[in-house]
Amino acid sequence: MRQLDIYIDxxxxxxxxxxxxxxxxxxxxxxxKNISRFIGNxxxxxAEYSALIYALQExxxxxxxxxxVWTDSELLSKQIKGEYRVKHENLxxxxxxxxxxxxGFGSFEIHHISRERNCGADKLAxxxxxxxxxxxxx
Numbered sequence: 001m002r003q004l005d006i007y008i009d010x011x012x013x014x015x016x017x018x019x020x021x022x023x024x025x026x027x028x029x030x031x032x033k034n035i036s037r038f039i040g041n042x043x044x045x046x047a048e049y050s051a052l053i054y055a056l057q058e059x060x061x062x063x064x065x066x067x068x069v070w071t072d073s074e075l076l077s078k079q080i081k082g083e084y085r086v087k088h089e090n091l092x093x094x095x096x097x098x099x100x101x102x103x104g105f106g107s108f109e110i111h112h113i114s115r116e117r118n119c120g121a122d123k124l125a126x127x128x129x130x131x132x133x134x135x136x137x138x
Contacts, residue, residue, distance in 0.1 A: 008022070045076070
């Protein structure tokens, strides 16, 4: 049984505004993959969900049985756990997509952590936004 620890973050400058995702995939404490992607103009919550969806898709490609996801988004974590309702219509299809994707794993956990403990994914998400702005200015 292979297990991954995945740190995720979404960032939006303007909310909505230019947004990016950051994903750090670890196995046994070693980095397997770092992902930084610009995702267009989105809200911060859509960026957080997008980071989770991207991470889950990557984990499925890697054929892993067990994943633990770490996020600094309390809203995302609690909505996925069923502790908060998904109120915004634009998040409902993303929530359903996450639920569908998590069914592909033997074990799925999501945990809320502090921003300080999520600095790798945060840096990647912000890097994606910054690089997109630089490309537009060039």
